[in-house]
Amino acid sequence: MIDYTKEELVELLRKNPERFNEWKVEQEEIDLSEVDFSGINLSEIDFTDVDLNSSSFADCSLSFVNFTNTDLNSVDFTRARVLECDFTDALLTGADCSYAEMTYCNFYDSDMAGAILSETDLSNSDLTGALNLNAARYDEDTIWPDDDMLPEDFDGASHRDLSSLQDDEDEVSSDW
Secondary structure (H helix, E strand, O other): OOOOOHHHHHHHHHHOHHHHHHHHHOOOOOEOOOOEOOOOEEEOOEOOOOEOOOOEOOOOEEEOOEOOOOEOOOOEOOOOEEEOOEOOOOEOOOOEOOOOEEEOOEOOOOEOOOOEOOOOEOOOOEOOOOEOHHHOEOOOOOEOOOHHHOOOOOOOOOOOOHHHOOOOOOOOOOOO
16 A cells, blocks of 8 residues: 655655545555645545545636535635535535535535635535525625525525624614
């Protein structure tokens, strides 16, 4: 069994993704946390069960990547083009997907709490089973899929940036 460094695994993913997928099958645990994949084109990669915590996929082009049950906590997907990727059971808490195009993706049972979806294009993605989507940050420029691809209790039109949060208390009048 070959033991790779994180840097060697990035090169393997870049040059020979099929070999990475074959190698991965023999591994119990893969830690690719805090790795910079920025600007890389990745296709047909199996990241199932991989720890990608705090990694960066900024400006990447990802297609047909399997992120099932993957730790994507605080991952940077800014400006990434993510096409037909599977995020089933993925942990996307705090992931920054600002300005990303994440189309035709599956987010079944993925935890979206704290995910940043500002100006994210989620066209044709299946978010019906996404968890904590109401706890994600998004704005009026976020592009949502059709309503039948969103959770029943979700209303993308009721966006609030954290900076606009206000107390629900009535205005206090002062007579002095």
